[in-house]
Amino acid sequence: MQSRQMKFGVILDGVGGPSWAWRREHIEPTASTDINAYIAEAQSAEAAKIDFVFIADTLSITPKSSPHFLNRLEPMTLLGAIAAHTSRIGMVGTLSTSFTEPFTAARQLASLDRISKGRAGWNIVTSAIESAAHNHSQDALPPIDDRYRRALEHVTVVRALWDSWEDDAFVPDKVSGRFFDQSKLHALKHKGEFFRVDGPLNIARSPQGHPVLFQAGASDGGRDLAAKTGDAIFGVGRTLEDAKEYYDDIKRRAKAFGRAAEEIVFMPGVDAIVAETQEEAERKYEEACAYVSYEESLSWMSFFFSYHDFSKYDPDELFPDVGDVGQNSYRSVTNYIKGVASREKLTLRQLARRFAIPRTDFIGGAEQVADACERWFKAGAVDGFMLSASVGRLQDFYDLVVPILQKRGLFKKDYEADTFRGHLGLPPVPNRYTVAREGGRGRD
Amino acid sequence: MQSRQMKFGVILDGVGGPSWAWRREHIEPTASTDINAYIAEAQSAEAAKIDFVFIADTLSITPKSSPHFLNRLEPMTLLGAIAAHTSRIGMVGTLSTSFTEPFTAARQLASLDRISKGRAGWNIVTSAIESAAHNHSQDALPPIDDRYRRALEHVTVVRALWDSWEDDAFVPDKVSGRFFDQSKLHALKHKGEFFRVDGPLNIARSPQGHPVLFQAGASDGGRDLAAKTGDAIFGVGRTLEDAKEYYDDIKRRAKAFGRAAEEIVFMPGVDAIVAETQEEAERKYEEACAYVSYEESLSWMSFFFSYHDFSKYDPDELFPDVGDVGQNSYRSVTNYIKGVASREKLTLRQLARRFAIPRTDFIGGAEQVADACERWFKAGAVDGFMLSASVGRLQDFYDLVVPILQKRGLFKKDYEADTFRGHLGLPPVPNRYTVAREGGRGRD
Ligand SMILES: Cc1cc2nc3c(=O)[nH]c(=O)nc-3n(C[C@H](O)[C@H](O)[C@H](O)COP(=O)(O)O)c2cc1C
Ligand SMILES: Cc1cc2nc3c(=O)[nH]c(=O)nc-3n(C[C@H](O)[C@H](O)[C@H](O)COP(=O)(O)O)c2cc1C
Numbered sequence: 001m002q003s004r005q006m007k008f009g010v011i012l013d014g015v016g017g018p019s020w021a022w023r024r025e026h027i028e029p030t031a032s033t034d035i036n037a038y039i040a041e042a043q044s045a046e047a048a049k050i051d052f053v054f055i056a057d058t059l060s061i062t063p064k065s066s067p068h069f070l071n072r073l074e075p076m077t078l079l080g081a082i083a084a085h086t087s088r089i090g091m092v093g094t095l096s097t098s099f100t101e102p103f104t105a106a107r108q109l110a111s112l113d114r115i116s117k118g119r120a121g122w123n124i125v126t127s128a129i130e131s132a133a134h135n136h137s138q139d140a141l142p143p144i145d146d147r148y149r150r151a152l153e154h155v156t157v158v159r160a161l162w163d164s165w166e167d168d169a170f171v172p173d174k175v176s177g178r179f180f181d182q183s184k185l186h187a188l189k190h191k192g193e194f195f196r197v198d199g200p201l202n203i204a205r206s207p208q209g210h211p212v213l214f215q216a217g218a219s220d221g222g223r224d225l226a227a228k229t230g231d232a233i234f235g236v237g238r239t240l241e242d243a244k245e246y247y248d249d250i251k252r253r254a255k256a257f258g259r260a261a262e263e264i265v266f267m268p269g270v271d272a273i274v275a276e277t278q279e280e281a282e283r284k285y286e287e288a289c290a291y292v293s294y295e296e297s298l299s300w301m302s303f304f305f306s307y308h309d310f311s312k313y314d315p316d317e318l319f320p321d322v323g324d325v326g327q328n329s330y331r332s333v334t335n336y337i338k339g340v341a342s343r344e345k346l347t348l349r350q351l352a353r354r355f356a357i358p359r360t361d362f363i364g365g366a367e368q369v370a371d372a373c374e375r376w377f378k379a380g381a382v383d384g385f386m387l388s389a390s391v392g393r394l395q396d397f398y399d400l401v402v403p404i405l406q407k408r409g410l411f412k413k414d415y416e417a418d419t420f421r422g423h424l425g426l427p428p429v430p431n432r433y434t435v436a437r438e439g440g441r442g443r444d
Numbered sequence: 445m446q447s448r449q450m451k452f453g454v455i456l457d458g459v460g461g462p463s464w465a466w467r468r469e470h471i472e473p474t475a476s477t478d479i480n481a482y483i484a485e486a487q488s489a490e491a492a493k494i495d496f497v498f499i500a501d502t503l504s505i506t507p508k509s510s511p512h513f514l515n516r517l518e519p520m521t522l523l524g525a526i527a528a529h530t531s532r533i534g535m536v537g538t539l540s541t542s543f544t545e546p547f548t549a550a551r552q553l554a555s556l557d558r559i560s561k562g563r564a565g566w567n568i569v570t571s572a573i574e575s576a577a578h579n580h581s582q583d584a585l586p587p588i589d590d591r592y593r594r595a596l597e598h599v600t601v602v603r604a605l606w607d608s609w610e611d612d613a614f615v616p617d618k619v620s621g622r623f624f625d626q627s628k629l630h631a632l633k634h635k636g637e638f639f640r641v642d643g644p645l646n647i648a649r650s651p652q653g654h655p656v657l658f659q660a661g662a663s664d665g666g667r668d669l670a671a672k673t674g675d676a677i678f679g680v681g682r683t684l685e686d687a688k689e690y691y692d693d694i695k696r697r698a699k700a701f702g703r704a705a706e707e708i709v710f711m712p713g714v715d716a717i718v719a720e721t722q723e724e725a726e727r728k729y730e731e732a733c734a735y736v737s738y739e740e741s742l743s744w745m746s747f748f749f750s751y752h753d754f755s756k757y758d759p760d761e762l763f764p765d766v767g768d769v770g771q772n773s774y775r776s777v778t779n780y781i782k783g784v785a786s787r788e789k790l791t792l793r794q795l796a797r798r799f800a801i802p803r804t805d806f807i808g809g810a811e812q813v814a815d816a817c818e819r820w821f822k823a824g825a826v827d828g829f830m831l832s833a834s835v836g837r838l839q840d841f842y843d844l845v846v847p848i849l850q851k852r853g854l855f856k857k858d859y860e861a862d863t864f865r866g867h868l869g870l871p872p873v874p875n876r877y878t879v880a881r882e883g884g885r886g887r888d
Contacts, residue, residue, distance in 0.1 A: 022616065022623065029616035029623070033648060035528065035559045059547070061646045067623045071614065071648045074555035080524020081559050084479065101543065103503070103579040111518035115479045115525050134642040135547040170515065172466065172473035177740075179466065179473070179511045198578040202505045204477060204515045296621075 006377045006410055007384030007424055008402075009052045009092070009234075009267060010045050012038060014073075016390040017056070018300045018356060019066040020291040026393070032072040039085045041394070048398035049412055051423040052090030052121060054214075054234070054386060055079065059096060060131035062307055064299055076108045083116035090420030092121035092214050097154035098147050099127060099136040102197055105154070106161040110206040118207030118419035122158075123214040123234070124225070126151050128329045130306045141306075144328050148221035150194045155213065155229050157197050160188050162210050163432045164200030186433050208421045209429040218246070218332030227253030230264060231426050234386050236333060237268030238358055244381035265383040265424050272362040273392035274369045274400050281364050288391040289357055294349055297356035301337070304330040315349040357391060366400035373401070374410060450821045450854055451828030451868055452846075453496045453536070453678075453711060454489050456482060458517075460834040461500070462744045462800060463510040464735040470837070476516040483529045485838070492842035493856055495867040496534030496565060498658075498678070498830060499523065503540060504575035506751055508743055520552045527560035534864030536565035536658050541598035542591050543571060543580040546641055549598070550605040554650040562651030562863035566602075567658040567678070568669070570595050572774045574750045585750075588772050592665035594638045599657065599673050601641050604632050606654050607875045608644030630877050652865045653873040662690070662776030671697030674708060675870050678830050680777060681712030682802055688825035709827040709868050716806040716829075717836035718813045718844050725808045732835040733801055738793055741800035745781070748774040759793040801835060810844035817845070818854060 014032025015022035022029055031037050042053050055075040058065075075093035082091055093112070095105050105122070113120035126147035127133075133141040142150070169184035188199030215226035216234040226233040233250055237243030246268070251261040273288070275281040298310050305322070306329035313320045319341035326334025341351050361372035376382045387397060405411035417423050430440075458476025459466035466473055475481050486497050499519040502509075519537035526535055537556065539549050549566070557564035570591035571577075577585040586594070613628035632643030659670035660678040670677040677694055681687030690712070695705040717732070719725040742754050749766070750773035757764045763785035770778025785795050805816035820826050831841060849855035861867050874884075 020621075023618045023621060025618075029614070029618075033558050039528065058646065060642075061644060063626050063629060065646075067616075069646060070624065071609070072646060073558060074551045074647070076521055077524040077527075077552055077555040077559055080521040081528035083521075084483065084525035084528045099545065100548070101580050104544070107518040108521055111521040114477050114517060115521055131642065134640060136545050137638070137640045139640065165515070170473070172511075174467045174469075174473075177464070177467060177737075180514065182507050185507060194581070196578060196581045196583065198504075198575065200505060202502065202509075202513060202516060203518070 003409065005412055006373065006382070006405070007051045007265060007267060008411070009054050009090075009384070009386045010050050010394050011054045011056060011269070011386060011388040012041050013056065013068055013388065013390075014038070015068050017066060017068055017388070018296075018390050020293075020296045021390045022067045023291050024288070029067070032068045035073070035078070035081055038073070038078060039082060042082045042086050042089060042091070044395060044398065046086050046089040048402050049414060050089060050398070051384070052092055052420060053082065054092045054123065055094055056123065057094035057096075057125070058129065058132070059099060059127055060129055060135050062131065064302075064307060066300070066303070076112065079112055079120070080115060083112060083119065088119075088415040090119045090121055090212065090423055091116060092123050092212065094123040094125055096125050096127040096132070097151040098142065099132065102154050102157040102161065102195055103201070106158040106201055107203060109158070109211045110162060110201065110203045113206035113208055113211045114203065118421070120206070120208070121212035121214055121232075121420055123216060124151060124155060124230070126217060128306070128331075129303075130329070141328060144219065144331055145221060148217070148225055151225055152229065153192045153194050155225070157188070157190050157192070157195055159210055159229070160190065160432075161197065161199055161201040162205060164188070165205045166431045166434050167205050167209070170204060184433070205431060208419050209431065212420050212424065212426065219335070222332060223250055223253055226250060227259070227264065228257050231421070232265040232267060232424060235266060235268045236336060237382070238360060240361070240376055240379060240381055243268050243376060244379060247381050262425065263427060265426070267384045267386045268382055269386045269388060270360065270362050271358070271388050271391055272369055272397050272401070274362070274364065274366055274396050276365065276400065278365040278368060284392065285357070285363055292353070292356050294352065297352035298348075301352050301355050304333045304337070310348065310352070313348055316347050319346055319348050319351050366404060369397075370401050370404040370408070373405060374408065377410065447853065449856055450817065450826070450849070451495045451709060451711060452855070453498050453828070453830045454494050454838050455498045455500060455713070455830060455832040456485050457500065457512055457832065457834075458482070459512050461510060461512055461832070462740075462834050464737075464740045465834045466511045467735050468732070473511070476512045479517070479522070479525055482517070482522060483526060486526045486530050486533060486535070488839060488842065490530050490533040492846050493858060494533060494842070495828070496536055496864060497526065498536045498567065499538055500567065501538035501540075501569070502573065502576070503543060503571055504573055504579050506575065508746075508751065510744065510747070520556065523556055523564070524559060527556060527563065532563075532859045534563045534565055534656065534867055535560060536567050536656065538567040538569055540569050540571040540576070541595040542586065543576065546598050546601040546605065546639055547645070550602040550645055551647060553602070553655045554606060554645065554647045557650035557652055557655045558647065562865070564650070564652070565656035565658055565676075565864055567660060568595060568599060568674070570661060572750065573747075574773070585772060588663070588775055589665060592661070592669055595669055596672065597636045597638050599669070601632070601634050601636070601639055603654055603673070604634065604876075605641065605643055605645040606649060607877060608632070609649045610875045610878050611649050611653070614648060628877070649875060652863050653875065656864050656868065656870065663779070666776060667694055667697055670694060671703070671708065672701050675865070676709040676711060676868065679710060679712045680780060681826070682804060684805070684820055684823060684825055687712050687820060688823060691825050706869065707871060709870070711828045711830045712826055713830045713832060714804065714806050715802070715832050715835055716813055716841050716845070718806070718808065718810055718840050720809065720844065722809040722812060728836065729801070729807055736797070736800050738796065741796040742792075745796050745799050748777045748781070754792065754796070757792055760791050763790055763792050763795050810848060813841075814845050814848040814852070817849060818852065821854065
């Protein structure tokens with residue numbers, strides 16, 4: 001039997017997330033809305049046997065937003081197109097539980113799972129920027145605890161809708177005119193705090209049963225949501241120690257909810273900068289730093305604080321006391337920033353720079369970066385990584401690091417499973433009604 | 445200069461809309477969720493120079509629903525995939541104004557327009573089945589007048605969002621770091637009866653500016669909505685006289701709202717049954733009739749009455765007085781049915797059969813069907829037709845009728861425009877803010 005292997009996802013984000021990323025030499029300024037470019041990126045990732053592509057999302061902009069946020073394709077339509085031009089790679093799209101109806105989300109994801117033949121995933125987010133509420137007929141972003149309570153109910157309904165049809169419900173017989181077995185169609189009749197959804201869903205159970213559920217929020221509420229109902233968590237973990245703490249915590253929480261540790265996959269986001277040699281990688285890093293003015297780094301950081309205006313503070317004073325600011329936004333991220341600031345006594349300028357272009361273990365020559373991946377993986381701090389390329393290039397990682405990890409037996413040489421769930425080593429999700437009929441207990 | 449030509453759209457509906465359609469010999473029972481089949485259908489339509497494919501939709505099911513309704517792909521994800529495998533044909537997706545947020549609809553449609561490079565359209569529906577409300581956290585379907593009021597506000601907001609960015613707003617300059625011209629980005633700050641939407645939209649103005657707007661509701665409220673804000677209306681018109689009345693009415697309403705008659709296109713739905721000869725077409729018609737039991741025809745008709753139970757009435761008595769039933773559902777359709785029943789003194793059985801498989805001008809040999817198309821078109825009753833194939837086959841129409849119409853100069857031999865709007869001969873929609881700056885008056 002083969003030993004456990006690490007997983008890789010890649011974030012496809014057009015010109016790149018941070019505000020300066022589009023200025024890099026190789027970037028086409030139209031990349032965030034160029035479907036051909038997205039398809040080519042997904043195909044390159046598939047050629048490298050990457051497990052999945054990942055589409056993050058935001059739901060409001062200001063003139064200060066990053067170029068990629070200002071003008072980007074919408075995740076579900078984008079993934080429909082990518083699904084039709086790839087055949088093995090998984091694909092994760094972001095939909096907010098705060099601004100969608102579960103029936104719509106369940107349908108679009110099940111449809112994507114059908115179109116991709118079992119390769120869909122959902123990045124469950126609660127939205128963290130106040131102005132997103134103002135685009136969706138709400139006067140204020142609900143408090144984070146309410147958002148997570150709604151998220152849990154939302155996901156619970158979506159999962160139940162996905163089980164509306166048992167896998168063998170359709171028995172089309174043209175002669176008799178019987179199309180399906182009525183005992184295998186289940187209405188839901190859900191009435192909860194936030195939603196009423198009678199069901200059933202108007203699409204058959206999808207190839208994976210349930211598309212893969214990602215969760216990225218990392219505060220207490222976010223971790224609980226993931227541990228209770230998620231398959232994978234896309235966390236922040238900038239040092240091996242941070243990642244290890246996160247990994248242990250999330251597996252412990254999952255067990256507390258009656259799940260096995262292997263049923264949830266932890267993959268921190270990593271912005272790798274890799275080159276043939278260490279020197280070359282350092283040169284790339286310095287090059288990138290040159291783009292990032294103080295203003296740019298400040299504006300990127302301020303996004304996570306719901307666009308709080310940091311320009312009013314003295315850059316060379318200690319990171320300011322902003323009080324509650326950030327608590328109802330990307331809480332886990334802003335708490336992390338505040339923590340680093342106070343622990344290391346950094347000025348605003350130092351912190352903004354550090355946050356914008358962190359020095360991580362994943363900057364270096366190919367062997368060095370492969371070593372870092374192996375070290376984190378073997379330390380039991382991660383199940384894999386979510387790669388982004390706001391500084392480096394994903395293709396460099398595919399060309400230089402992937403072959404080394406394959407040679408070491410740490411990453412697959414080819415896809416081994418038929419579904420995205422299979423790529424991640426996650427167990428199948430049997431239909432709850434089928435399980436109940438057979439006397440078992442399904443996951444809900 | 446070339447004379448005016450007729451337009452054709454085709455409804456892609458997998459196994460077919462009516463409850464019996466899936467039993468036809470050539471139908472694969474999985475067709476409604478088979479992406480390869482959909483892509484092949486769209487490509488065949490494109491090869492025949494059809495102007496657009498059309499995806500209808502419903503948002504709730506019961507065990508009595510038609511197979512295609514029970515298990516179908518969701519329109520936006522489906523069209524994302526179709527867009528990526530076609531290059532000229534337009535594509536219209538259905539989204540309900542009653543159960544979506546304008547911000548989401550605006551984004552998904554603009555994204556689809558970008559992915560398809562200017563070929564997207566929106567079938568604006570208000571949803572007409574009571575149970576759809578129960579899948580979207582509402583206890584009752586709002587009254588039809590409220591739904592249309594919400595629809596008008598919804599569409600107005602969507603159109604304004606599509607103008608958030610002027611066409612030349614992006615001026616990326618890597619050296620200076622300037623990405624866009626801030627004077628060409630416009631927030632909306634909409635606060636209305638149903639929605640608050642601050643904007644701006646997070647995607648550039650799409651290739652068409654505004655994707656093509658279809659409307660299918662045909663009561664007074666529906667016609668006004670179309671005349672005020674639509675580009676095309678997909679109506680019911682089973683006889684030349686009905687179609688002519690509809691056509692004249694809709695063009696008159698459009699003019700009353702200050703628009704030119706050419707700015708709105710009327711295309712009734714037509715279920716053509718065409719063959720090499722008249723006899724062969726009649727044989728096909730009879731074959732189809734054989735599938736349609738009384739129960740099947742009743743169940744199909746009952747859908748339009750929000751699943752009213754007609755089985756309790758005597759089939760051989762005159763069509764029953766159902767009172768208000770149908771008024772808050774597909775009002776225009778149910779009024780039409782009631783009208784025919786009382787005018788022609790039909791029994792329930794006769795009416796259900798007539799509604800299920802109507803005898804129209806479009807059943808016959810190729811020349812005969814081409815003649816009918818020409819007659820309706822030249823009488824000024826239609827701008828074109830929306831073809832469906834719940835009895836016949838679309839491919840027969842492409843192979844047999846299209847070449848005749850091309851020879852007669854009534855239908856184009858190849859695509860002549862780059863966008864869907866262009867295919868329909870509709871004028872471009874300039875950005876309202878650009879127009880205002882230049883002293884003009886935009887359409888809102
Ligand atoms: C790594 C990471 C990625 C996230 N990605 C998104 C995203 O793509 N879209 C979004 O609206 N929110 C995103 N979020 C926000 C979360 O959904 C959540 O609203 C926010 O982080 C606050 O919760 P927390 O304090 O539990 O992290 C992300 C959060 C994290 C930590
Ligand atoms: C030809 C036609 C096609 C329609 N297509 C749809 C559809 O695909 N999905 C939907 O929810 N409603 C559809 N509708 C319903 C309308 O949006 C509207 O809710 C209903 O017809 C009641 O309005 P009316 O009386 O003005 O026609 C359609 C209606 C007509 C007449």
